[in-house]
Amino acid sequence: MMHDQETVLLQGHIIDSLILAKVLDTILMMGGTFDLEDVQIGKTREEPSRARIIVRASSPKLLSEILHAIQPHGASVESERDCRLSPAPADGIFPDEFYATTHLPTQVRIRDQWVEVARIEMDLGILVDPVAQTARTIPMGEVAQGDLIVTSREGVRVIPLQRPRERDVFSFMESQVSSERPHGHIIGDVARRLMQLRAGFREGKADSKVLLAGGPAIVHAGGREALAWLIEEEFIHVLFCGNALPAHDMELDLYGTSLGYRHAAGRVVPHGHEHHLRTINRIRAIGSIEAAVKSGVVKTGIMAACVRRSVHVVMAGTIRDDGPLPGVITDSVEAQAAMRAAIPGIGMALLVASTLHAVATGNLLPATIPSVCVDVNPAVPTKLADRGSFQAVGLVMDAASFLRDLARELGARL
Amino acid sequence: MSRLLVCPPDYFAIEYEINPWMRRSNAVNSDEAVRQWHHLIQVLEEDVGAVLERMKPVPGLPDLVFTANAGIVVGGRAVPSRFRYLERQREEAYFEDWFRSQGYEVVTLEPGFFFEGAGDLLGFSDIWFGGYQQRSEIRVFPILSDWFHREIIPLELVDNRFYHLDTCLCPLSGGELLYFPPAFDRYAQEALAERIDPARRLVVPEAEALKFACNAVCVGKHVVLPAGCPDTESLLISRGYLPHPVPLDEFMKSGGSAKCLTLALD
Numbered sequence: 001m002m003h004d005q006e007t008v009l010l011q012g013h014i015i016d017s018l019i020l021a022k023v024l025d026t027i028l029m030m031g032g033t034f035d036l037e038d039v040q041i042g043k044t045r046e047e048p049s050r051a052r053i054i055v056r057a058s059s060p061k062l063l064s065e066i067l068h069a070i071q072p073h074g075a076s077v078e079s080e081r082d083c084r085l086s087p088a089p090a091d092g093i094f095p096d097e098f099y100a101t102t103h104l105p106t107q108v109r110i111r112d113q114w115v116e117v118a119r120i121e122m123d124l125g126i127l128v129d130p131v132a133q134t135a136r137t138i139p140m141g142e143v144a145q146g147d148l149i150v151t152s153r154e155g156v157r158v159i160p161l162q163r164p165r166e167r168d169v170f171s172f173m174e175s176q177v178s179s180e181r182p183h184g185h186i187i188g189d190v191a192r193r194l195m196q197l198r199a200g201f202r203e204g205k206a207d208s209k210v211l212l213a214g215g216p217a218i219v220h221a222g223g224r225e226a227l228a229w230l231i232e233e234e235f236i237h238v239l240f241c242g243n244a245l246p247a248h249d250m251e252l253d254l255y256g257t258s259l260g261y262r263h264a265a266g267r268v269v270p271h272g273h274e275h276h277l278r279t280i281n282r283i284r285a286i287g288s289i290e291a292a293v294k295s296g297v298v299k300t301g302i303m304a305a306c307v308r309r310s311v312h313v314v315m316a317g318t319i320r321d322d323g324p325l326p327g328v329i330t331d332s333v334e335a336q337a338a339m340r341a342a343i344p345g346i347g348m349a350l351l352v353a354s355t356l357h358a359v360a361t362g363n364l365l366p367a368t369i370p371s372v373c374v375d376v377n378p379a380v381p382t383k384l385a386d387r388g389s390f391q392a393v394g395l396v397m398d399a400a401s402f403l404r405d406l407a408r409e410l411g412a413r414l
Numbered sequence: 415m416s417r418l419l420v421c422p423p424d425y426f427a428i429e430y431e432i433n434p435w436m437r438r439s440n441a442v443n444s445d446e447a448v449r450q451w452h453h454l455i456q457v458l459e460e461d462v463g464a465v466l467e468r469m470k471p472v473p474g475l476p477d478l479v480f481t482a483n484a485g486i487v488v489g490g491r492a493v494p495s496r497f498r499y500l501e502r503q504r505e506e507a508y509f510e511d512w513f514r515s516q517g518y519e520v521v522t523l524e525p526g527f528f529f530e531g532a533g534d535l536l537g538f539s540d541i542w543f544g545g546y547q548q549r550s551e552i553r554v555f556p557i558l559s560d561w562f563h564r565e566i567i568p569l570e571l572v573d574n575r576f577y578h579l580d581t582c583l584c585p586l587s588g589g590e591l592l593y594f595p596p597a598f599d600r601y602a603q604e605a606l607a608e609r610i611d612p613a614r615r616l617v618v619p620e621a622e623a624l625k626f627a628c629n630a631v632c633v634g635k636h637v638v639l640p641a642g643c644p645d646t647e648s649l650l651i652s653r654g655y656l657p658h659p660v661p662l663d664e665f666m667k668s669g670g671s672a673k674c675l676t677l678a679l680d
Contacts, residue, residue, distance in 0.1 A: 011556050012552070012555050012556035012559060012566065012568065013555070013556075013559065013565050013566055013567050013568070016565075016567060016605060016608065016609060017567040017568050017569070017601070017602070017605045018601040018602075018604055018605045018608075019552070019568055019601070021601065022570075022599075022601040045540070045541070045565045046559070046563050046564060046565050048556055048559060048560070072546075072547060072551075072552065073552055073570070074552040074553055074556075074568070076553070
């Protein structure tokens with residue numbers, strides 16, 4: 001990613017003299033890139049022309065070399081101001097005119113220096129420490145009175161996404177969602193990415209964790225085995241879910257049913273609707289899912305694999321939950337914070353069969369993280385795309401088929 | 415009637431080295447320099463019919479003789495130069511005083527903007543060319559363009575032997591251009607080719623360019639140029655001009671010739 005950038009102005013008779021062409025050629029020849037932000041061509045020969053050029057480079061050193069080379073040809077760095085800061089008037093309240101973030105990489109200018117905003121996420125504010133020259137996003141609810149928050153758009157710049165180097169489905173970043181698109185090559189690309197990420201994860205490389213946010217339909221539709229396999233094989237490192245996914249996953253282990261359906265027989269069993277309640281009650285009695293797995297009560301499935309592979313699980317509850325299971329966070333602000341805390345280090349996200357968790361996770365993800373949203377309901381990937389998570393590839397398909405195809409692509413014999 | 419500013423070479427010498435032509439060891443023969451300068455003046459006044467304004471020379475300012483670098487004069491307005499090198503910055507006040515004493519409206523560039531006058535800004539009535547990179551800075555041209563409502567095409571000078579635009583380019587009164595392309599970068603060469611018809615571009619051979627054939631003064635059909643440039647003279651004759659070769663080799667020791675020794679005051 002070319003994160004280092006500076007805006008330069010070029011003016012005068014820059015078109016016929018080929019000065020503009022020379023400056024742009026110089027930027028490219030030196031290994032930088034540019035965006036012509038605004039070009040005003042003089043209407044007469046006497047009238048000057050003007051161009052605003054964003055120069056980008058892969059390092060501050062290269063950027064400064066490029067600026068040094070184009071400056072003698074008249075490209076002057078646009079004078080830029082520091083971002084404006086106002087103290088939060090009270091705990092939990094942003095100052096008026098606070099800057100609301102996008103999920104794109106963002107920088108703020110602090111004492112004449114562009115500083116990367118840490119943990120970028122959409123719809124938050126930016127907290128600045130002017131002394132340390134650091135900036136990070138902060139949710140409205142977490143702001144403390146007196147915190148210095150960025151206000152207005154001055155001294156803030158948003159860096160558009162660069163096309164990834166990999167030539168796969170994610171490099172097109174299209175938000176089009178259709179049930180009529182073939183899925184095979186998309187799943188193939190996802191599998192390739194998972195394979196690379198797992199290799200990176202095993203070597204301890206940064207940003208190589210894979211997040212899966214999923215709903216209980218994974219279990220109901222028959223994707224449990226495939227997901228458990230993906231977890232056991234270390235392809236998934238973080239799991240976001242609610243109360244239902246683990247409840248039905250463990251119900252299947254303890255009773256052979258999910259929501260009362262016996263999977264082997266394919267029909268409802270007498271009093272099967274009680275099984276998930278009995279499951280939850282049993283786990284509550286044991287004290288935790290981890291203890292239930294470690295004591296051998298729960299032997300198979302998604303949660304058992306998570307415990308065995310030390311997958312970081314965040315369970316966020318809702319108002320319709322039974323129980324809930326121990327470990328489910330019932331305070332939604334707390335749950336959001338727990339999910340947010342698990343985002344750093346994620347290199348890819350799979351959002352499978354859950355409107356609530358897919359959208360909530362999509363909101364937390366920086367635009368730079370590729371994600372795949374899988375749902376039988378086209379509204380879900382579409383909703384994510386509408387919310388600006390345009391790095392999300394949408395797949396309209398059944399969760400179980402997706403997980404099975406993905407696992408097979410990665411070598412599972414299911 | 416063409417009026418030109420000149421300055422007698424009373425104190426002309428090589429006292430410092432700020433271009434590849436200047437070598438302090440290559441001393442100026444002062445008597446010969448004075449003779450050559452008077453010969454030039456005679457040609458300009460008698461053969462060409464120009465009216466000359468003489469500036470008072472100043473001891474310790476050897477290059478004041480090169481009045482092309484005093485600034486530029488357009489109509490009743492003068493923009494004095496802002497020299498890149500300290501050695502010549504001391505001339506600025508004298509040139510500025512002269513402009514004021516003659517009643518010109520003096521417009522000054524902000525300090526720190528290098529601009530070496532008519533040495534780097536030449537042109538036709540509708541289009542001017544600005545030489546940059548060696549002495550003047552490109553950023554002065556949009557300012558001058560705004561002040562005088564003229565199109566100024568900046569041209570990058572890439573050979574330090576041709577450190578001013580007037581050492582490698584000379585617009586002629588009939589719309590032709592005498593020039594030495596390799597003194598310019600590729601983009602400047604292309605820009606010139608784009609704007610000036612090939613038939614009007616007169617390319618000076620390298621040997622004569624190095625004798626500063628382009629450092630010529632054109633007044634109507636008369637072209638005063640340094641002696642020893644027969645090919646350039648033939649080119650000029652073929653286009654109906656009358657060349658007046660003048661020996662100026664004492665001034666070449668300092669990297670200047672006919673054009674450098676004059677400033678057009680229209």
